[in-house]
Structure formats: C-alpha cells, structure tokens
Amino acid sequence: MYTVTTRSLLLVDEHPDYLGLYFGAGFSGHGFKFTSVIGEALSEMVVQGKTRLPVEFLGLQRFQTS
Numbered sequence: 001m002y003t004v005t006t007r008s009l010l011l012v013d014e015h016p017d018y019l020g021l022y023f024g025a026g027f028s029g030h031g032f033k034f035t036s037v038i039g040e041a042l043s044e045m046v047v048q049g050k051t052r053l054p055v056e057f058l059g060l061q062r063f064q065t066s
Contacts, residue, residue, distance in 0.1 A: 002028040005063075012038055012058040014045070022046055 005011060005026040015021040022045045024038045037053065044051040 004028055009062065010034065010038070010058050011060065012041060012055045013060045016060065020046075 003026055008026070008029070010027060010031050011023070011025045013023065015023060022042050024035075024042055027035060027038070038055075041051040041053040041055045044053070
C-alpha cells in the first residue's frame with residue numbers, strides 16, 4: 001500500500017485519543033529509508049513512553065490550525 005500525508009510528510013506520534021497507541025505513517029516514496037530508525041523510536045515510545053531520538057518534529061501538531 002502506498003501512503004502519504006496531505007503534505008507528503010512523515011508522521012510519528014501518539015494517538016491523541018488513545019494514550020499508549022503510537023504510530024508511524026506516510027513512509028511511501030522516500031520515507032522507506034527511515035523505517036529502521038523510526039522502528040527504534042516507536043519501540044522506545046511503547047516500552048518507555050518516550051524516545052531519546054528527536055522525532056517531535058514529525059508529530060501531529062504540524063497539521064493543527066490555530
């Protein structure tokens with residue numbers, strides 16, 4: 001399945017309505033090359049509730065409007 005976001009940006013975040021449910025999406029195209037590091041970040045997020053890797057800029061907050 002080919003997936004992209006409306007802005008063709010990767011997404012890595014915790015679901016806003018279901019705490020503890022983390023996801024990564026939009027890796028089609030050039031994003032596939034980041035899957036190993038995103039897998040590491042997501043596994044840390046699931047086990048520890050946070051990651052040491054700088055993935056905050058990939059969160060859903062980028063899509064929120066004021």
